[in-house]
Amino acid sequence: MPVEIREIQITAAVQDSGGGKSSGNASASPRGGNEDMIAKCVEQVLEILKEQKER
Incomplete structure (x- = not known):
């Protein structure tokens, strides 16, 4: 049975790096x-x- 998604919710968390200093684990x-x-x-x-179009 196909599943239809009518709504998607995306959330994100933004963290301040604290004074513009780069951290050691930043890429x-x-x-x-x-x-x-x-x-x-x-x-x-x-x-x-x-x-879905092909169906």
Whole structure:
């Protein structure tokens, strides 16, 4: 039985780094990882929509 998602809720937590100092565990390119994640999500959503159209 197919599952239809009518609403999606996304929440995020933003933390201040405290005075602009970089922490030791921060990655070199924090935006690059986010952009990759967004691209993967968009790709998956488009794939789901394509599959629904084929039905």
